Every structure is written in structure tokens, then in C-alpha cells.
Amino acid sequence: MGRIIEPNHSTGTIEKMVIDHLNRGIERKNHPFKNFVLSTTDGSMVDSRMVVLREHTNEPFILAAYTDIRSAKVDHLKNIPKASCLFWHPSAKLQVRVNASAMISNRDRRSKQAFADSTSFGKVAYNTIDAPGSLLDDFEWKPAKLRDEFDADYFAILDFKVYHMDVLQLSREGHIRTKFTYDETGKCTDAAFVTP
């Protein structure tokens, strides 16, 4: 795939194309926007890890991931509800970075429904007896012990409300970079081309 953003595109067109590719990331198994790098902080250190993009809404502008409520990233977000989400499309050479505020849903109707809709493979991930990151007693690798009955107790939805989006299209004819700012409702309040 060649570049997605062309020099003659307006900021509005660029925004639409990026949103379209984010949606493809949710819907298509092999789209590079299926996974993104989520960075959080405990206040002194920053941690980054891959997560799967699960949901997107425009109003407000939210990108959502699923996780285990016991994981370190949730502790970070409970204390400092700010995150950076980084997407990279290697063949199109397109980088998308967002700054977002995070909200956590757990043991509510929406998270229970999303858990019910997840695959059996997915359900396993949220039903280990030990919390993610717990040290194993053994010196040999052993698969994680699972609870007898699976439920949605540890399943959480992380909603990232986007307030800044930075789009960089790499190109031999000159890189193209745009910045977008969003309000609480997801309305784009500022869009501009910037020096790459």
C-alpha cells in the first residue's frame, strides 16, 4: 500500500481518512491499526505496551481497549488518567499519535456485555487466578491457573477520550504532518498543518 495522505488533501480529508483507518483497525484482522502502543505513567516512569483497538466513537472522540482491571496500566490510569496512543501503518508509512484522558469501566452493564460478546479465548485472559504481572513460584514456565467459573469481574474497558491527534505521513516528496484538537464532545476545534 502506498501513502494514504496526499499533498493536496485538506485537513478535513486527512481527519476523515485517519478515522476510516482506525475503524478498519477494529473491523479487519490484519489491519495495522488493530494494535496500538498505549503509554501511561505512574508519575515518575512511563510504561508502553501493545493493546488491541476494540471500539471507536466520534462524538465524543473515544478509542477503547479491553484489559484486566488488576493490570499495572489500570493502576497508572486510576492515579493519572492520561494516556498516549500510538498507531503505525508500515506499508503506508503513516503514524497517528493521540493524547487522551482515560475512563475505566468495570462491573457495569457495558463491560459485562462486552465480556459476554468476547471470544472464549478472550474470556480466558481475564480469568486467571493470579493478577497479570504476579511472580510465579516455579522456576519453570507454567500456564496461568484459571478460575473454575469465568466471569466479567476482572474485565475492564479503557476509554481514551482524544483531545489531541497528530498525524504524520512519511513521503519521499516531503512529509505531511497535521494536528487536530478536540473538545469534550468530540468536535474538532482546531486543525492545522505543521512542520514535520
Ligand SMILES: Cc1cc2nc3c(=O)[nH]c(=O)nc-3n(C[C@H](O)[C@H](O)[C@H](O)COP(=O)(O)O)c2cc1C
Ligand atoms: C499484539 C499485542 C496485543 C495485546 N493486546 C492487549 C490488550 O488488548 N489488552 C491488554 O490488557 N493487554 C494486551 N496485550 C498485553 C500487553 O501488551 C501487556 O503485556 C499486558 O497488558 C500487561 O501490561 P501492564 O502490566 O503494563 O498493564 C497485548 C500484547 C500484544 C503483544
